[in-house]
Amino acid sequence: MxxxxxxxxxxxxxxxxxxxxxxxxxxxxxxxxxxxxxxxxxxxxxxxxxxxxxxxxxxxxxxxxxxxxxxxxxxxxxxxxxxxxxxxxxxxxxxxxxxxxxxxxxxxxxxxxxxxxxxxxxxxxxxxxxxxxxxxxxxxxxxxxxxxxxxxxxxxxxxxxxxxxxxxxxxxxxxxxxxxxxxxASPQTLAALARQLLLCYTGSVRRNVGLIDRQIQLHREGREETILGMKRLQEMAFAMRQAVERGDLDVLGSLLDEAFVAKKQMNPFIAEHTPIEEMLAAARSAGATGGKICGAGGGGYLLLAAPPSAHEAIRVALARSGGQFAAFTFSSDGVRARRGRHVWAPSA
CATH class of the missing domain: 3.30.230.10 (Ribosomal Protein S5; domain 2)
Incomplete structure (x- = not known):
């Protein structure tokens, strides 16, 4: 054959x-x-x-x-x-x-x-x-x-x-x-959550700046702020999950802000030599309720929370700093492969 x-x-x-x-x-x-x-x-x-x-x-x-x-x-x-x-x-x-x-x-x-x-x-x-x-x-x-x-x-x-x-x-x-x-969380809650969020590309990406290795080294050195930041991030994961499951989306912005502060506490180099903090400040001035960097830092995308009525002002404000917005929706699908009519997906 x-x-x-x-x-x-x-x-x-x-x-x-x-x-x-x-x-x-x-x-x-x-x-x-x-x-x-x-x-x-x-x-x-x-x-x-x-x-x-x-x-x-x-x-x-x-x-x-x-x-x-x-x-x-x-x-x-x-x-x-x-x-x-x-x-x-x-x-x-x-x-x-x-x-x-x-x-x-x-x-x-x-x-x-x-x-x-x-x-x-x-x-x-x-x-x-x-x-x-x-x-x-x-x-x-x-x-x-x-x-x-x-x-x-x-x-x-x-x-x-x-x-x-x-x-x-x-x-x-x-x-x-x-x-x-x-x-x-209900589909209605997730739809409402998605309507509040903006995803903005900062115009630069992380390129071999060793942020994760630095984080590990700071922990190994016993840096107290790093340990406290990691504890806070772990606690906040539970708190944000509970807020989403309750449908309490009004606290989302402040939680994203707190997550960014804890991330900087864990690793103070995540925004170094980037426009991240300037862009987050501009977003807040334009009506965002909070925001954070996606990933390990060093550039990439910002995740912002804001009432939909403020979205246009935020887009205009961050475009001045080179920000580029990407529309998105949540997706429930994990990895898939297809060959003709046949589909491969991970088994349960």
Whole structure:
């Protein structure tokens, strides 16, 4: 029987982390536990896989203009160009050639979990290619292993779990496992929440500034403010989850502000050499009730809360600083792959 050469299309969602990022790293959660409130959105990373009849691998990024090619017998060079899909192909034990084409709705380092979404989408496409069944937990753990162990990229666990599971979730981290609990909020509450939120790109992205490594080092040094900031972030994840489940959205802005303060307390370098604080101040002056940086900091996206009546004034104010707004809605779908009429999704 001839092998199936039909293309496989995989998609993994990007996410907004409301609060708790940083507590999903092992140096913290192994001793204290960790908690993150996270929601996937209708922005994504998309991967098209086309099987080949040889052992050549070709990986192309439509966004970045990168193209890499290598033979499976010789293996790839890990040179910072498309290393994530290279490592995923090796980890998944692929023995036949493939062409991979990658497209993302957010640039690398933007704070929306794009790198992990990319790995998760590639894992899904390769799993469908090899007819391999995986649970959502297995997809997340496999993607984490590719990033953190194979490539030694610093970071936590939340992004892989967000992409694998999808939805609005409360994630809890411990030595034993990761618990994923859907937030119990009505569709009306989530729609009202989405109407209050704005997502603004600051015009720059985080590029190898070592913020996560600095955070880990500050904790190892026993810096008191770092420890207090992390404790506060963990507590706030529970508080914000409860506020959303109660439908108490009036407190959202102040909670986002407090989350940003706690994040700076944890790592005072997150806004260094960026327009982040200037843009947050401008947003508040234009009517925002609060806001924070997405991801580890160093640039990327701001998440702002404001009454819809203030949105236009905020857009105008931040556009003066180079801000670019991205419309979004919450999405409940985790990673998926499709080949013709057949769909691959993580099992329960």
């Amino acid at each position: 001839e092998p199936d050469r039909a293309p496989i299309d995989a998609v993994a969602p990007l996410r907004i982390s409301f609060v708790g990022g940083g507590t999903d790293l092992p140096h913290w959660y192994e001793e204290h536990g960790g908690a993150v409130l996270s929601a996937t959105i209708d922005h994504s990373v998309r991967v098209r896989l086309v099987p080949r009849d040889d052992r050549e691998i070709r990986v192309r990024s439509l966004d970045l203009g990168h193209m890499v090619a290598y033979h499976l017998d010789r293996g790839p060079a890990y040179d910072g160009i498309m290393d994530l899909p290279k490592a995923a192909i090796l980890r998944m034990g692929i023995t036949t050639g493939v062409d991979l084409q990658i497209e993302s709705d957010a640039p690398p380092g933007s704070g929306l979990g794009g790198s992990s979404a990319l790995v998760t989408a590639v894992v899904a496409a390769l799993a469908m290619l090899t007819d391999r069944r995986l649970t959502a937990h297995e997809v997340a753990r496999l993607s984490h292993r590719i990033e953190r162990e194979d490539l030694r990229i610093s970071g936590g666990w939340q992004d892989q779990y967000a992409a694998a599971f999808g939805g609005f979730n409360f994630l809890e981290f411990s030595r034993r496992d990761v618990a994923v609990s859907p937030v119990r």
